[in-house]
Amino acid sequence: MAGVADPLLVVEHLTMRFGGLAAVHDVSFTARRGAITALIGPNGAGKTTVFNCITGFYHPTEGRIALIHGGNEMWDELEPLTRRGQRSTRLGGGALFLLERMPDYLIARQAKIARTFQNIRLFAGMTVLENLLIAQHNRLMAASGFTLLGLLGIGGYAASERAAIDKARRWLDIIGLTERADDPAGELPYGAQRRLEIARAMCTDPVLLCLDEPAAGLNPRESAELKDMILSIRDHFATSVLLIEHDMSVVMEISDHIIVLDYGVKIADGTPDEIRKDAKVIAAYLGVADEEVEAVAAEVGL
């Protein structure tokens, strides 16, 4: 909104309390359309909690999370929609969603936010291809006449399934798993499982892809491949990316914008270059108190 060009997702005053503990406290940030936004911070900073709030797995204690499809004029609807108490509004070709009011599966289905998980959540006992088809469930479900027509063999279900398989095949080519399409997902090596989880999320045609530590456990070559993949998702698929990552080489190289959290509070927000020089960020990562920051910064040569 104000000050940021082309916002896609706007998080305002997000607070999430578990009992007396505020895992996230008054965090506001914006993710831009067509950009890669990274969310970083030391362990326990509340990054995954923010993700869970955005994707509807948690319902935030306070705050507003809004996402638009279509042109920026949809943002004009934000205040009226908030006052009306509804979940979403559609105008012309665009739509505006208030995510904190929506259940998780509707956020994926209507607001088109897809996510991956820190500990990979594939359907291990199903094949790679089946994993990619389940991601296209809602379209296929409608094509099968909500099972009834498909059961009787009426209607164009076969054609839609072929289209879904073609789409899955395109993604298999991108992630280099075409040869293993008929193997169970649980038998893939770790790096391939990570790629498959991203491909599965992309098969839902998201406008925003949330990746929770996609480089965790990858070797340097795999993480270089991952970087290329995320960049190509941004450039070729009209999907913006929101990313949690600990691997700084990945974050600094591909992010357009970085938000830093520490103890559930946002401490910095800017381009990779700005973040690299930010004294508070360095202090948070090195684990020193605020008043010692300058001394430490001088010591490490900043």
Place this chain on the structure above:
Amino acid sequence: MEAPAARYDLVRAAKDASLTAVLAFFLLLPLIGFKTVQNIRNELALETRWSLLFAFVALAASGRLFYSLIVAPWRARRAAQARPPHEGLVRLRVVFARWFVPFAIGFVLVFPALSIWLAGFQGSIKWIDNFGIQILIYVMLGFGLNIVVGLAGLLDLGYVAFYAVGAYAYALLAKTFGFSFFMLLPLAGCLAAFWGILLGFPVLRLRGDYLAIVTLAFGEIVRLVLINWVDLTNGYAGISGIPRPAFFGIPFNADDDGFAATFGLEYSPLYRTIFLYYLILGLALLTAFVTVRLRRLPIGRAWEALREDEIACRALGINTTHTKLTAFAMGAMFGGFAGSFFAARQGFISPESFTFLESATILAIVVLGGMGSQIGVAVAAIVMIGGTEMLRDLDILKEVFGAEFDPTQYRMLLFGFAMVAIMVWRPRGLIAMREPSVFLKERKAITGDLLKEGHG
């Protein structure tokens, strides 16, 4: 080199056997060593049976000795020279996998003719009724529960409730309004599905053990309602005189307009039995066919995905509430079909047919068969139900154990043995393979180790 090792083995085996003997002695002492009898003054007296006890202890010890001296080394040798399976064996397995289902369907189709040929006109009734129909009812129930437990991974211990709903729906509606069987069959299925959804709603947020307990309670509630709502269900006494299904409007009786007279045959109860056999066979095949198709539709894939990982499902935009409810409703519907067939076949139903034991039996069939596998469920139903029926006939055991011996009394014991044995050798059930619902180049079965059981 050989001798010390062998002596060591012998010592160890002897130790093992004596430990087994001691264990067996204490375990069997109260079970076999003592017997309560009523003496002449009508008092309860204790009798000891030392010889029998020691016979059992000796049996256990020698069995253990035999295992550790002969079976265990043989198995170790075999494991050491683990060679690839014989080529012919592999080919045999492929042929078996290809032809088993067509052969099995062919066999059940000709089964009545086969049993008439082998057992004669009168003798075949027992085979078709007690074995054929009885097993097929359980095959169908197994297929139905397989959708809920095997595919969607929701542990349902109260499945018999839907069976009861179907049976009572048919019995009451047929007696009160005189509707025909084929009209009431879909209606009973819909009613059962409705109850499935009704049960589904409150328990959807429960998972695993909690879900199992609540479904168990639901099964009991339905049974208790059937017992206590005497005005409607006639309580314990049950409902008798339920109309039997007719062959396109022609009843199976000895009248002039009955089946036998119409077709110029001599009256025999066999015709009805054969008709019922093909009826339940058709229903079971329908269930299997529908399940196979459902598995290849998005809904079936969503059920299996739900079993694998519910959270991932939600992140992909799948409404898990609806998905679970459809699984419950679909499973319940087939239970309702089976129930109304049961009522029509028996002509009499009472709450005693719908106890927890029935739920447990159906669940055991699904688990033993291999969760999600249709062929496995069918085989398990044949083994469990057919085996129980066989026990009724094993008069030969009476000659071994004496005339007082009633083989059916040992049915639960054998159930237990079968369970333990299968869970030791095939912990994932008889058929622990999953067929992928779709493939790009080649359909490869997925081993059961990768599959999840679901969390409820």
